Amino acid sequence: MKDLYENEMKLEFLSKSNNEAFARITVAAFAAQLDPTIEELADIKTAVSEAVTNCIIHGYEDREGIIKIRTKIFRDTIIIEISDTGNGIENIDKAREPLYTSKPNLERSGMGFTIMESFMDDVKVESILGLGTKVTMTKKIKLLNKEKEEELKDSLLFT
């Protein structure tokens, strides 16, 4: 029997702003095995950058903390979990509203969650005040060619 996830990787790093580029590039490199288009890859990079930046600015408010990323690939879908053990979010529905920001003085635009939602197929936010936040984003990578489709059908038959 096949494993539930065909591939998986985990990443842990300090909440330093110079790790933002490292995080999005690493996840994109892992996602590359699904043969995404340049646009899909750019969408993933941007969504990861948003979630990681939120951990640093809002979760830890520039204190030092650990950010964890777990990325799974399941058939043609990539699932990216990004979490911190920082402040947490009091009102998730409000936080997800376009243009809502708790830090307008830091020139934030309140577009992070809106960008994640529009660039990924699904965005789930779990948070407990004082304990931390986990964002789970899912994106299906569209098949570009028939050959890949056939391969996928085969793999479906054997699961």
Add this chain to the structure above:
Amino acid sequence: MNIEYDNKDKLLVIKIDEEIDHHAVEKIRRRADYEIQRYMPKRVVFDFDNVSFMDSSGIGMVVGRYKLISMLGGELSMINVKENLYKILKMSGISKIIPIQEVKI
């Protein structure tokens, strides 16, 4: 970051050549504000030709400069905006306020 100022047209071109994220905006913001206050230009153009990536940090940065430039009586526009940058500029609504001169595919 490359700065060009045309004294005759009072035009300041700020060419950014790095990925625009939370890490990068701090430095970009400081330098841009310094140059804007130094020249007091009539027109400021952000040239994104060498920018391959931008997230919401870039929106905040552009809006912040827009406020400063407007306050000083100048105008801001953006040029050489790549498709992925255009997507988030449009989504945020700022492309309605700050004109984009050219979108690069």
